[in-house]
Amino acid sequence: MQTILVTGGAGFIGANFILQARKEQWANVINLDKLTYASNLQNLAELETDPNYHFVQGDIGNFELINYLLEQYQPDAILNFAAESHVDRSILNPHDFIQTNVVGTFQLLEASRLYWQKLSSPKQQQFRFLHVSTDEVYGSLQPQDPAFREDTPYAPNSPYAASKASSDHFVRAYYHTYGLPTLTTNCSNNYGPRQFPEKLIPLTILNALDQQPLPIYGDGQNIRDWLYVTDHCEAIYLVLQQGKVGETYNIGGLDEKANLTVVEKICAILDDLAPKSNVHYSSLITFVKDRPGHDRRYAIDCSKIHQDLGWKPQENFDSGLLKTVQWYLANSVWVEQVRSGAYKNWLKQNYENR
Ligand code: NAD
Numbered sequence: 001m002q003t004i005l006v007t008g009g010a011g012f013i014g015a016n017f018i019l020q021a022r023k024e025q026w027a028n029v030i031n032l033d034k035l036t037y038a039s040n041l042q043n044l045a046e047l048e049t050d051p052n053y054h055f056v057q058g059d060i061g062n063f064e065l066i067n068y069l070l071e072q073y074q075p076d077a078i079l080n081f082a083a084e085s086h087v088d089r090s091i092l093n094p095h096d097f098i099q100t101n102v103v104g105t106f107q108l109l110e111a112s113r114l115y116w117q118k119l120s121s122p123k124q125q126q127f128r129f130l131h132v133s134t135d136e137v138y139g140s141l142q143p144q145d146p147a148f149r150e151d152t153p154y155a156p157n158s159p160y161a162a163s164k165a166s167s168d169h170f171v172r173a174y175y176h177t178y179g180l181p182t183l184t185t186n187c188s189n190n191y192g193p194r195q196f197p198e199k200l201i202p203l204t205i206l207n208a209l210d211q212q213p214l215p216i217y218g219d220g221q222n223i224r225d226w227l228y229v230t231d232h233c234e235a236i237y238l239v240l241q242q243g244k245v246g247e248t249y250n251i252g253g254l255d256e257k258a259n260l261t262v263v264e265k266i267c268a269i270l271d272d273l274a275p276k277s278n279v280h281y282s283s284l285i286t287f288v289k290d291r292p293g294h295d296r297r298y299a300i301d302c303s304k305i306h307q308d309l310g311w312k313p314q315e316n317f318d319s320g321l322l323k324t325v326q327w328y329l330a331n332s333v334w335v336e337q338v339r340s341g342a343y344k345n346w347l348k349q350n351y352e353n354r
Pocket of ligand 1: 007010011012013014032034035036039040061080081082084086104132133135186187189196
């Protein structure tokens with residue numbers, strides 16, 4: 001079985017990927033994560049006794065640490081999820097986004113190149129560096145525009161998107177300049193279990209349950225494509241196994257929805273599953289001042305990954321959203337711990353004293 005160095009594996013998508021990778025026996029996993037506010041090692045607590053899973057706390061920008069881990073574990077692939085990922089935060093504080101998404105990815109690429117160049121064949125031929133990126137690098141679409149393709153020019157509009165675009169360019173350059181066997185995936189909005197409650201779907205679920213306002217930017221008609229997280233993880237694994245080196249693959253859910261529609265659907269599910277007497281959750285919807293530079297529409301053309309690798313999403317938005325709401329309702333301890341910061345104390349007890 002392969003060994004993969006996964007970065008950012010304590011975050012939303014990375015944790016879902018690692019759980020799937022260990023369950024399906026895709027790979028042995030080394031998880032390198034800095035443990036920022038967005039991380040949650042409790043997501044991976046069930047792997048604590050798994051001998052083929054190792055956690056290391058650290059920064060992708062720490063070149064010496066990466067060198068050490070590559071020498072120590074001799075991975076067959078590196079899977080880079082680590083990032084600052086929240087657009088609103090990138091508007092308030094772009095610095096961290098440049099540091100991790102741009103400089104950190106560069107350091108990871110550089111250490112990977114040196115490691116890869118020393119590998120003997122066939123391990124050198126089999127090695128892959130897969131960079132997980134976003135559709136936000138392509139900018140904004142008008143309602144009538146065709147969906148983003150892999151050859152759509154980059155036009156990032158937020159500091160987050162600009163930092164991810166920059167990292168994508170470095171990944172591309174390491175393939176073209178040094179021959180490092182890279183792959184890049186650009187995916188639309190993910191949703192599902194274990195997402196930190198600052199993003200639209202978990203924020204809406206948890207605010208609604210607390211009878212707090214459900215904030216919607218502008219007129220609520222900004223459109224996103226939504227993909228259930230396990231579909232994304234399967235696509236990433238497929239690209240890692242079968243993707244053509246040096247190429248990029250768009251991944252999407254073929255499920256475009258206006259933000260207001262998403263929130264209304266969550267309210268309707270909660271009216272059903274967690275009814276409050278005499279009041280509909282949608283009465284909590286509150287329109288707030290639009291985000292600066294807010295992209296109007298994202299849509300993904302994922303025909304390349306479908307035609308070349310046979311991937312298509314399994315979950316449709318309505319069933320995926322229902323499963324997601326059910327997960328948050330069934331995991332109130334997780335929710336409380338994330339909100340109260342109690343998991344940070346758990347982390348201290350479990351890791352700092354080892
Ligand atoms: P997340 O914010 O939930 O998790 C990011 C993880 O990276 C956290 O565990 C954090 O501690 C870690 N991290 C941050 N800086 C680090 C550093 N310097 N070194 C090591 N670890 C660090 O993010 P997510 O939603 O899971 O997204 C994962 C990746 O997928 C990101 O690269 C993001 O750009 C991309 N992506 C996300 C979405 C989405 O909808 N969430 C869609 C497309 C692409």
